[in-house]
Structure formats: C-alpha cells, structure tokens
Amino acid sequence: MYDLMVILTVSSFLLTIGYIFWRPKVNEAIPASVGAAFVLLSGSVTLGDLWHITETISGAAITIIATIVMAIVLESFGFFQWAAAILIDKARGSGIRLFWLTNLFCFLMTLFVNNDGSILITTPILLMLLQQMGLKPHQKIPYLLSGALIATASSAPIGVSNIVNLIALKIVHMDLYMHSAMMFVPASLGLLLLVLLLFLLFYRTIPAKLPQLGRWSMQPGGHPLKDNPPVTYNVKQMLNILIFVLVVRLSLFIASYFHVPVSLMAVIGAVFLLGWRWQRLGISPADMLRKTPWYIFIFAFSMYVIIYGLNNIGLTDWLIKVLQPLVSGSMLHTSILMGGLLSVLSNLFNNHPALMVGTITLTNMELDPLTLKLAYLSSVIGSDIGSLLLPIGTLATLMWMHLVRKGGIMISWGQYVKVTLIVIPITVLFTLIVLTYWVSWLFGS
Numbered sequence: 001m002y003d004l005m006v007i008l009t010v011s012s013f014l015l016t017i018g019y020i021f022w023r024p025k026v027n028e029a030i031p032a033s034v035g036a037a038f039v040l041l042s043g044s045v046t047l048g049d050l051w052h053i054t055e056t057i058s059g060a061a062i063t064i065i066a067t068i069v070m071a072i073v074l075e076s077f078g079f080f081q082w083a084a085a086i087l088i089d090k091a092r093g094s095g096i097r098l099f100w101l102t103n104l105f106c107f108l109m110t111l112f113v114n115n116d117g118s119i120l121i122t123t124p125i126l127l128m129l130l131q132q133m134g135l136k137p138h139q140k141i142p143y144l145l146s147g148a149l150i151a152t153a154s155s156a157p158i159g160v161s162n163i164v165n166l167i168a169l170k171i172v173h174m175d176l177y178m179h180s181a182m183m184f185v186p187a188s189l190g191l192l193l194l195v196l197l198l199f200l201l202f203y204r205t206i207p208a209k210l211p212q213l214g215r216w217s218m219q220p221g222g223h224p225l226k227d228n229p230p231v232t233y234n235v236k237q238m239l240n241i242l243i244f245v246l247v248v249r250l251s252l253f254i255a256s257y258f259h260v261p262v263s264l265m266a267v268i269g270a271v272f273l274l275g276w277r278w279q280r281l282g283i284s285p286a287d288m289l290r291k292t293p294w295y296i297f298i299f300a301f302s303m304y305v306i307i308y309g310l311n312n313i314g315l316t317d318w319l320i321k322v323l324q325p326l327v328s329g330s331m332l333h334t335s336i337l338m339g340g341l342l343s344v345l346s347n348l349f350n351n352h353p354a355l356m357v358g359t360i361t362l363t364n365m366e367l368d369p370l371t372l373k374l375a376y377l378s379s380v381i382g383s384d385i386g387s388l389l390l391p392i393g394t395l396a397t398l399m400w401m402h403l404v405r406k407g408g409i410m411i412s413w414g415q416y417v418k419v420t421l422i423v424i425p426i427t428v429l430f431t432l433i434v435l436t437y438w439v440s441w442l443f444g445s
C-alpha cells in the first residue's frame with residue numbers, strides 16, 4: 001500500500017511538471033490542480049495536512065491579495081499614466097536611457113512594495129508606454145522582460161520584499177534587520193550584474209532613438225496627447241498615495257519586529273486605500289473580484305499540496321541524508337550548494353514550496369548558527385533569483401506572463417528561456433560568491 005502511495009505521489013508530481021513544460025500556454029493552475037487531486041487520493045496528504053498547508057500559506061496569500069488591491073487602486077487614480085509620462089520625459093528620446101530607467105524603476109518599486117506588487121504596477125505602465133510609442137513587438141521585449149526579471153530578483157536584498165522570505169525567516173529565527181544586513185550588499189551587486197548582462201544581451205534590439213512624440217503626455221484614461229499641453233495631474237494626491245503606501249511598507253517591518261502578522265498590516269492598508277478610492281472616485285471595491293488573477297493562488301496551493309506529499313513520503317529525510325555531509329565543508333561550498341539546489345527546486349515546483357522544503361531541511365541538519373544563516377540566505381538567492389530560469393519559478397513571473405498576454409504581447413517560453421539561460425546562472429553564482437565573502441567579513445570568520 002505504501003509503495004502504491006509513493007508511486008502515485010511521485011507520478012503526480014512528474015506528470016504535472018511535465019505537462020506544464022509540454023503545454024506552457026495552458027493555464028498552469030489546471031495541471032497543478034489535477035496533480036494535487038491525485039496526491040490527495042494517494043493518501044500522502046491528509047485532510048489534516050490540508051489545514052496545515054492552508055495555515056502556512058494563508059498569510060502569504062492574504063498579503064499578495066492586499067498588494068494586488070493596492071496596485072488596482074493606484075491604477076484607478078492614474079498613477080500608471082503619471083509614472084509612464086515621467087519615464088518618457090526623463091528618457092529624453094533615448095531608448096538606451098529608457099532601458100536603464102525602466103530597470104531602476106522596477107528595482108525601486110520592488111523595494112517600495114514587494115516583488116508581486118512591483119510586477120502588478122510596473123508591467124501595465126510599461127505596456128502602456130511601449131504601446132503609445134509604437135515600438136515593434138521585438139523592440140518591446142527588452143524593456144518588458146528585463147523589467148520583470150529585475151522586479152522579481154529585487155526581492156532578495158530585503159526580506160520583506162518577498163512574502164515567502166518572511167515565512168522562512170520565522171523558521172530559522174532570523175529577523176528582517178539581520179537578513180538585510182547580510183543580504184543587501186551581495187544581492188544588490190548581483191542585481192547590477194544581472195541588469196548589465198541583460199543590457200549586453202539586448203543592446204542590438206533596443207532602439208537608439210525613441211519615436212518623436214512631441215510634447216507627449218497621457219490622459220488619465222490612457223490616451224496619448226501629442227503636441228498638446230501635458231495633462232496636469234494632481235501631484236499632491238499622487239505623492240500622498242505614495243507616502244501612504246510607504247508607511248504601509250514600513251509598518252510591515254514594525255509588525256515583524258513586534259510579532260504582529262504582516263498580512264494584517266497589509267490588509268489594513270489595502271482596505272484604507274479602497275475606502276479612499278470609493279470616497280474620491282466613487283468606485284466600489286467590487287471590481288477586485290474581476291481584476292484579481294485568482295488562478296495564481298490555485299496554482300500555488302496545488303503545488304504546496306504536491307510538494308507536501310513528496311515531503312511526507314520522505315523527500316526532506318532524503319535531502320538531509322544527502323546534504324548534511326556536503327554542507328559541513330567550507331562556507332563557499334555550502335553557499336553554492338544550497339543556492340544551486342534551491343534554484344533547481346524552485347524551477348521544478350515554484351519557489352514558495354521549494355524554499356519552505358529547503359528551510360525545513362536546513363533546520364533539521366543541526367548546523368552551527370552562522371552556517372545555518374549562510375545556507376538559508378543562499379537558499380533565498382536560489383529561490384528569488386535562481387527561480388527566474390523558468391516562468392513557473394515564481395508567482396510574480398506567472399502574473400507577469402498573464403499581464404503581457406492580456407496586453408497583446410506574446411512572449412513564448414522559448415523567448416523567455418533563451419534570455420534567462422544566459423543571465424540567471426551567472427548572476428546566481430556571482431551573488432552566492434559575494435554573499436560568502438560578505439558574511440565572512442561581517443562576522444570575522
């Protein structure tokens with residue numbers, strides 16, 4: 001009976017992943033849900049386990065939904081158009097300058113909100129901007145793809161930029177401040193290398209000069225104005241909204257410090273913004289049901305069920321047995337091993353369950369405190385940056401694929417992987433090496 005359970009669980013995982021790779025245009029939630037159903041039928045995941053999984057990911061899901069709400073509210077107030085007009089103005093007709101500004105904007109938005117919120121905010125802005133400029137489809141890809149990679153990878157420098165990092169931080173008993181002190185410099189240097197590699201890769205595709213749009217700006221409805229006085233935005237209102245979002249952002253750090261649920265602060269901020277929008281613009285919160293990409297949460301939950309089933313049939317025990325003698329070597333060896341392993345696992349079954357499995361495995365290895373922290377941070381680099389090798393590696397890239405398709409830009413898995421296969425492994429290896437020497441310097445080891 002046990003052998004049958006193992007066979008069904010492993011087969012469900014392999015068939016789910018295989019189908020997603022084979023038919024990447026199919027909604028990822030469908031094969032994941034079918035795979036999760038078979039895992040439940042196999043008996044490797046019980047109803048009690050389902051409740052535990054729900055408790056584990058509910059905070060992350062609620063926080064992501066709250067972030068989506070904030071992004072939709074920003075859109076309603078015309079923030080996307082305002083930001084697009086600023087980017088165009090600062091680019092001063094240079095496609096290359098726009099490339100660097102785009103990536104800087106995506107980096108700052110991830111620090112300002114989080115990786116999922118950054119994707120939800122920056123992608124519509126870029127789609128709108130590139131559409132109004134009349135660029136050819138292949139000329140849009142450098143801006144869209146590099147922006148997505150930078151926005152998602154920028155969750156590595158500070159723990160609060162990725163909700164799965166917050167969950168894992170509790171498991172290894174590390175606070176946000178220690179995480180940021182140990183990770184900000186190595187991860188930021190890694191991001192600089194990533195954007196440089198992307199620039200070199202896309203250099204010939206990026207238009208040297210952008211189309212002349214005259215005195216260009218955008219109306220709140222998204223329509224371009226050429227050779228007309230720019231639309232006057234309520235700058236004070238925009239700044240007030242940004243300040244409020246920043247306050248919500250800081251409240252997540254404060255909540256973490258005082259052991260208040262991070263999701264609670266995110267929900268309070270989202271509800272306040274919805275009320276503000278309703279009062280100022282007369283738009284009810286009902287549009288949230290239509291605009292939220294619910295299928296992404298179904299995919300994440302289903303993948304958690306599948307990986308939990310693998311864990312219950314001995315995946316974690318096997319990983320401990322294999323990895324324990326390996327991570328006992330040098331710090332550099334530990335860093336590269338864990339970062340590489342989490343990169344692979346994240347691209348197989350999404351970085352959320354992958355980091356959870358990796359973190360639980362680490363805490364059962366009886367490592368010394370410094371090695372545990374280094375191994376954990378290396379895992380974060382693998383799950384935040386290494387996971388970008390394939391579109392299914394993170395929820396953020398899944399949402400990005402959904403948004404660009406909705407915007408009429410078809411970027412295939414082949415086009416995506418053709419870029420990431422070059423830039424991601426180099427970036428991950430470089431960041432892991434820098435992390436090792438940075439941590440060694442910090443702690444004098």
